Amino acid sequence: MAIEITHVRFGSVPKNHQSIVSYKWTSPGEAGTTDKPTLVQWVENNGEAYVGTGANRVRVGVVREQGTQPYLRTYADGKWSNNLLSLPEF
Template sequence: MSIRITCIKKSNGHHEDPHHAISDLGWINEQTNEAKRSTRLEMYDWIKNHDGVASVLDARGNKARVGVREHANGTKYVQTYADRVWTDNLLALPECR
């Protein structure tokens, strides 16, 4: 299954990295057009342990793949990467309603 992340929800408070502030991600299954929402940890687990494929489209329609990362303090999170560089495409998405 391949999904496209369409929005994010951020939690309040202090975070060591802005990607840690993402609490939920809204997404669309690209095969069925079904829309759902997952927590940051659910998305991390799905990509890492279930071979899930997630991506984000930028304003120009370019696709950036979403990968998993883990901070030195143990915080698990997801972040986009393109051309072998970690990017901030998730942070540019609108807030989920």
């Protein structure tokens, strides 16, 4: 099952990838909200998440940086990108 992340919720300022606390998503016939630790683990266990549709579809991956908790970020054209930060908040 692949999910499209459609909205994000920030837990603090500044609003960056690390401060996202939950994600709203859809999949054919399903929709839900998942907290960051659960979705990070799901993606690490071969779950497929993305942002956008069609030619604008960008895969979501897990970033692990020393001294921070793992977080999600989009990955396109061989580079980490900021698509999640452009999503509407809920």
